[in-house]
Amino acid sequence: xxxxxxxxxxxxxxxxxxxxxxxxxxxxxxxxxxxxxxxxxxxxxxxxxxxxxxxxxxxxxxxxxxxxxxxxxxxxxxxxxxxxxxxxxxxxxxxxxxxxxxxxxxxxxxxxxxxxxxxxxxxxxxxxxxxxxxxxxxxxxxxxxxxxxxxxxxxxxxxxxxxxxxxxxxxxxxxxxxxxxxxxxxxxxxxxxxxxxxxxxxxxxxxxxxxxxxxxxxxxxxxxxxxxxxxxxxxxxxxxxxxxxxxxxxxxxxxxxxxxxx
Amino acid sequence: xxxxxxxxxxxxxxxxxxxxxxxxxxxxxxxxxxxxxxxxxxxxxxxxxxxxxxxxxxxxxxxxxxxxxxxxxxxxxxxxxxxxxxxxxxxxxxxxxxxxxxxxxxxxxxxxxxxxxxxxxxxxxxxxxxxxxxxxxxxxxxxxxxxxxxxxxxxxxxxx
Numbered sequence: 001x002x003x004x005x006x007x008x009x010x011x012x013x014x015x016x017x018x019x020x021x022x023x024x025x026x027x028x029x030x031x032x033x034x035x036x037x038x039x040x041x042x043x044x045x046x047x048x049x050x051x052x053x054x055x056x057x058x059x060x061x062x063x064x065x066x067x068x069x070x071x072x073x074x075x076x077x078x079x080x081x082x083x084x085x086x087x088x089x090x091x092x093x094x095x096x097x098x099x100x101x102x103x104x105x106x107x108x109x110x111x112x113x114x115x116x117x118x119x120x121x122x123x124x125x126x127x128x129x130x131x132x133x134x135x136x137x138x139x140x141x142x143x144x145x146x147x148x149x150x151x152x153x154x155x156x157x158x159x160x161x162x163x164x165x166x167x168x169x170x171x172x173x174x175x176x177x178x179x180x181x182x183x184x185x186x187x188x189x190x191x192x193x194x195x196x197x198x199x200x201x202x203x204x205x206x207x208x209x210x211x212x213x214x215x216x217x218x219x220x221x222x223x224x225x226x227x228x229x230x231x232x233x234x235x236x237x238x239x240x241x242x243x244x245x246x247x248x249x250x251x252x253x254x255x256x257x258x259x260x261x262x
Numbered sequence: 263x264x265x266x267x268x269x270x271x272x273x274x275x276x277x278x279x280x281x282x283x284x285x286x287x288x289x290x291x292x293x294x295x296x297x298x299x300x301x302x303x304x305x306x307x308x309x310x311x312x313x314x315x316x317x318x319x320x321x322x323x324x325x326x327x328x329x330x331x332x333x334x335x336x337x338x339x340x341x342x343x344x345x346x347x348x349x350x351x352x353x354x355x356x357x358x359x360x361x362x363x364x365x366x367x368x369x370x371x372x373x374x375x376x377x378x379x380x381x382x383x384x385x386x387x388x389x390x391x392x393x394x395x396x397x398x399x400x401x402x403x404x405x406x407x408x409x410x411x412x413x414x415x416x417x418x419x420x421x422x
Binding site: 001002006024027028031035038044071090093171 | 283307316330394
């Protein structure tokens, strides 16, 4: 049997972390482990801090509490650009539960929302006040200890941001891959792939090849040719690494040219 | 280890139950309270058969820590019928052969109720989206989608 510890602030919960403890957000990842035997932990920590669910516009963008759910993102006026990524997560019941903070830690093949945050260059804010870019966070997340309090997403035009999730089944399925692309007219595009490695990863060679390029079939070809550099797809029940690598440029092309076919 | 008391509203009735640490809401409803209407399917959030409404919104009871529903309003399929009168959704499912083995039905009904409570006149696409987290291995979904649209029309007093 597990011990459940409930704290009124995230800081208190953070102070009670330990090797035998797991933090419970929406439960969609952790409760699976609980239901199948809770191997390796004995305490569940949770926080009822209302600040955890707040979504608020700030000077630089929008700050999203780690406890905000995918449904909160869909409903909030300040997170319009993120709605397609939030809708890509689970079905309606899962979206009422799954949190932004949980998605940051979701293992392959989950983490579609985190893929969008990586392309948007979001900043991750820890409960102890530290902040770091999404890319740094993802690179070290398996070794990290602490609780995430919020992410801040720079203000972008929904027009400049594209997100696609590739699934075997419609309208809902687990990722074969997801692709998020920030394509500002001013250049310096950012492209992130989900389910193409142990964490969401940037396709930096494709970004460089796309910089200053018009989104037309011939012009984007060098970016498509380079898009696998830095990615590390694996085999799973949904698709082989080989298949993922074969179709990644095709799906990136469809995203960049705004074509259908997902 | 001590159990924790949790009280909530279940289908309009005040309910209190002692729960084990780490117990999920589905187990507590079925074994603690005796409401067997939500079903245990995968216990990992894939199938939707355990779907219940919490404060009017669909949630997966198998992935909900029981202690988190203290003070909240829970609805299950067990509360849909009014005495001998089935809910419009239940009648439409029955007449339209939207249940075959029936295992997904309780979850489907609650996902559909959440939709119709919020959107009494949904499009076919909106119905498909609303039940996209609920797996059915018998019907191919079409009879279920049709039944939900039929129930919506009847509840609105429209011809089917």
